Amino acid sequence: MVKKSSMAAAGKEPGRAPGTQAAIAAASCCAKRGTRHTSSPGNQLSRTSAQSRGVPSPTPPRARRTDVTPGSPMAAGGGHGRGSWGSHGETAAYGAEGRGLEAPLANGRARLNNSRRGAVTAEGTVCGIECCPRRGGPQRAMLRRALRLGLGRGLLGRGLGTWRGDSTLDWDGKVSDIKKKIQSVLPGGAWNPLYDTSHLPPEHSDVVIVGGGVLGLSVAYWLKRLEKRRGAIQVLVVERDYTYSQASTGLSVGGIRQQFSLPENIQLSLFSVDFLRNINEYLAVVDDPPLDLQFNPSGYLLLASEKGAAIMENNVKVQRQEGAKVCLMSPEQLRNKFPWINTEGVALASYGLEDEGWFDPWCLLQGLRRKVQSMGVLFCHGEVTRFISSSNRMETASGEEVTLKRIHEVHVKMDRSLEYQPVECAIVINAAGAWSGQIAELAGIGKGPPGTLQGTKLPVEPRKRYVYLWHCPQGPGLETPFVIDSSGAYFRREGLGNNYLGSCSPTELSPQEEEPDPGNLEVDHGFFQDKVWPHLAQRVPAFETLKVRSAWAGYYDYNTFDQNGVVGPHPLVVNMYFATGFSGHGLQQAPAVGRAVAEMVLEGSFQTIDLNPFLFSRFYLGEKVQEHNII
Amino acid sequence: MAAPKASLHLVAPIWKGGPRGIRGLSRTVAPEGNQRKGRTVLQFLADRFYDVQALREYLLRKQVSKVHQKNRSFTYVKEQYGPYIAAAYFVLKQGGAVKFQGQEWMRPNGRGRFSLEFFKFQAVPVEAVDASGCAINYQGLDNLLALKELQSLSLQRCPHVDDWCLSRLYQLAGSLQELSLAGCPQVSERGLACLHHLQNLRRLDISDLPAVSNPGLTQILVEEMLPNCNVLGADWAQGLKLGPEEQSQDTARSIPA
Numbered sequence: 055m056v057k058k059s060s061m062a063a064a065g066k067e068p069g070r071a072p073g074t075q076a077a078i079a080a081a082s083c084c085a086k087r088g089t090r091h092t093s094s095p096g097n098q099l100s101r102t103s104a105q106s107r108g109v110p111s112p113t114p115p116r117a118r119r120t121d122v123t124p125g126s127p128m129a130a131g132g133g134h135g136r137g138s139w140g141s142h143g144e145t146a147a148y149g150a151e152g153r154g155l156e157a158p159l160a161n162g163r164a165r166l167n168n169s170r171r172g173a174v175t176a177e178g179t180v181c182g183i184e185c186c187p188r189r190g191g192p193q194r195a196m197l198r199r200a201l202r203l204g205l206g207r208g209l210l211g212r213g214l215g216t217w218r219g220d221s222t223l224d225w226d227g228k229v230s231d232i233k234k235k236i237q238s239v240l241p242g243g244a245w246n247p248l249y250d251t252s253h254l255p256p257e258h259s260d261v262v263i264v265g266g267g268v269l270g271l272s273v274a275y276w277l278k279r280l281e282k283r284r285g286a287i288q289v290l291v292v293e294r295d296y297t298y299s300q301a302s303t304g305l306s307v308g309g310i311r312q313q314f315s316l317p318e319n320i321q322l323s324l325f326s327v328d329f330l331r332n333i334n335e336y337l338a339v340v341d342d343p344p345l346d347l348q349f350n351p352s353g354y355l356l357l358a359s360e361k362g363a364a365i366m367e368n369n370v371k372v373q374r375q376e377g378a379k380v381c382l383m384s385p386e387q388l389r390n391k392f393p394w395i396n397t398e399g400v401a402l403a404s405y406g407l408e409d410e411g412w413f414d415p416w417c418l419l420q421g422l423r424r425k426v427q428s429m430g431v432l433f434c435h436g437e438v439t440r441f442i443s444s445s446n447r448m449e450t451a452s453g454e455e456v457t458l459k460r461i462h463e464v465h466v467k468m469d470r471s472l473e474y475q476p477v478e479c480a481i482v483i484n485a486a487g488a489w490s491g492q493i494a495e496l497a498g499i500g501k502g503p504p505g506t507l508q509g510t511k512l513p514v515e516p517r518k519r520y521v522y523l524w525h526c527p528q529g530p531g532l533e534t535p536f537v538i539d540s541s542g543a544y545f546r547r548e549g550l551g552n553n554y555l556g557s558c559s560p561t562e563l564s565p566q567e568e569e570p571d572p573g574n575l576e577v578d579h580g581f582f583q584d585k586v587w588p589h590l591a592q593r594v595p596a597f598e599t600l601k602v603r604s605a606w607a608g609y610y611d612y613n614t615f616d617q618n619g620v621v622g623p624h625p626l627v628v629n630m631y632f633a634t635g636f637s638g639h640g641l642q643q644a645p646a647v648g649r650a651v652a653e654m655v656l657e658g659s660f661q662t663i664d665l666n667p668f669l670f671s672r673f674y675l676g677e678k679v680q681e682h683n684i685i
Numbered sequence: 686m687a688a689p690k691a692s693l694h695l696v697a698p699i700w701k702g703g704p705r706g707i708r709g710l711s712r713t714v715a716p717e718g719n720q721r722k723g724r725t726v727l728q729f730l731a732d733r734f735y736d737v738q739a740l741r742e743y744l745l746r747k748q749v750s751k752v753h754q755k756n757r758s759f760t761y762v763k764e765q766y767g768p769y770i771a772a773a774y775f776v777l778k779q780g781g782a783v784k785f786q787g788q789e790w791m792r793p794n795g796r797g798r799f800s801l802e803f804f805k806f807q808a809v810p811v812e813a814v815d816a817s818g819c820a821i822n823y824q825g826l827d828n829l830l831a832l833k834e835l836q837s838l839s840l841q842r843c844p845h846v847d848d849w850c851l852s853r854l855y856q857l858a859g860s861l862q863e864l865s866l867a868g869c870p871q872v873s874e875r876g877l878a879c880l881h882h883l884q885n886l887r888r889l890d891i892s893d894l895p896a897v898s899n900p901g902l903t904q905i906l907v908e909e910m911l912p913n914c915n916v917l918g919a920d921w922a923q924g925l926k927l928g929p930e931e932q933s934q935d936t937a938r939s940i941p942a
Contacts, residue, residue: 340741550902
């Protein structure tokens, strides 16, 4: 069986490196000749005793019909054994094809022995392995010659010029190639002797997470943390830009607050802040320094005009019920506490006293990445280009027909190359941030008549937002919280040197044409002049004199339906789970959302925080879960 | 057989099921010199990398849980005797000192033992707490935040007091007049920014904070933030660079040996 497929392999890929084919051919040559324990060459197609110890057939790269899976020790041991024959057989192959065809075997043996470097023994082996002693008379010699002829035909594909085994061949190079091939088939290496696949992702993975930002890594972390047995789940994270140059995580302003109106959002934020507070217990890696998140516990200050005052009071009531430490302030109290605020137009303010502030998102990302790698999650620098799925027509309890889809393979295309690897997977997690809509389209979500569940797209699209950094020498002092004005403008301190970060969130009421073009991350400085500065200067008079130092732009993974996250499985594509669409507050909820998705994957339902209102089906049913905020 | 010794190993263990099994196969290119005795211990550990890693993670978790154990909340004591006794018991157990109103300082002796006679002071508020060098952390601070008449708190050299702990101190704003954070390795200027709630503070000690990036500037900003408070800490000129005249004067002075 070994020889048939190896010959097939040799015949199939004639253009392959000569060493490879020679190795395979030589392996088959040795196999034919038998080992030290059996002297009869036997039938060409029969297994020898050594092979019967479990050497599997060498598989061509795409074939999946192997007796033994690549990762098992049997395959590794067997392949390793095969490889060893290859190394020794290599010498024989050159000798064989060079001389064996012309000269009678007795003479050929002498020439073989002389042509090899060093590995000559008294018994005069043919293949250079002591396992193949040459015994037997002329009948055996004739048989072997016939076999060699057959072998020779198999090597025809390599080209006539390379047959002679001249000294012009790069002998040392070939030997080192062979040694590398042995290394790759040793235990722990990939079972792929034909070419190097170490840069490709594995062929199988239980979970494939599309997107390596803070949400994707958080899901990976919790999957590995909540698995029942160490090493039970294989997770692969596919990220197409390891510099994270356009990822929302690194470009985020980094705030975290509990001042939401939905209890689920408040609970997500509360758990996330608990995670950040104990980050060195959650993400501890032995021998690595502890993480310094640079958390500023200065709180958030939300200002409301007359219109929004009632909503704000309601919100604060809900927040207090959930356990957030928020207090309401009147304009006089505001003036007492923060004398630099102009309270004209402010009816009410809510101030977070504890567990709110801002931190360094890059540190969180790197901490997660490091911990997740130490837990055994695999990373792949590539892009998901295709999903291979299968469909099943099924009937619901009420008799309606539904088509359920299941993703079987994810095609991961390597960076700057056309090479791709199909990764067989059981579960796909869509944590691609601003590009989640495209990934959902690849999986066929939204391809159907509009108005049906099949036709409901994932309404997440990238929206560009700017952030400006300015210096104001007389600006608010060290106690400044993250201030969000009723007009939508926000700012916070950055560092000790009176620098401030801020911008303006376009409200939902602003027309669509005002949205910046999400095609690139270019900054529009006019936006600051027109939309941000007037509101800032009106609220904080000290900001009338400021100097913009720099600016950047980043994407929101904007959920056009209700600006809140999408979490959980898709009703029709049964093994795609979403963790995206958080429209600007993904970073502050990432640890809790990661845990929720991991619970959904491992247990089948949300265990700690009930995120059922955030499932995908709400887009079809039209149930909006919207924040009643003043921005 | 003149074939290299390493390649022999490739073949033999498969057939004999070698002494180290499959794992032994990866050590095919071990040079001859590594047969020394000392090397085998390291090799033994390196072979069992994941087991060693798991052991080290367990030891790390044990250390962390020790601190948690020290900072558990004494709910029984609190319910039976009130918040003042619970806080005093907590502080004394950690190794700190506590002063009730109208009483002397109480602290444990050299062996960590203290008398329980303060259990009769149920209605007497605690006036001052000296938790220098104690392993008090965010959770443990719960016990202290119930002391509404606390006037002086000293958290000098506490290794687990960080910015998160400082953000909780606003609950003592009504009475706290003296606070000392000298020598805390995890307190930075970001935590000091939360102290603006403590408007009754009259003495604040923020000297020797290694995590503060610019002590002089931080001192100025904290003084601006708390106008009625006397802030002890770094000398404001500490972070400033010398001007050109002063620099040359210094070098002139240092050249003559």
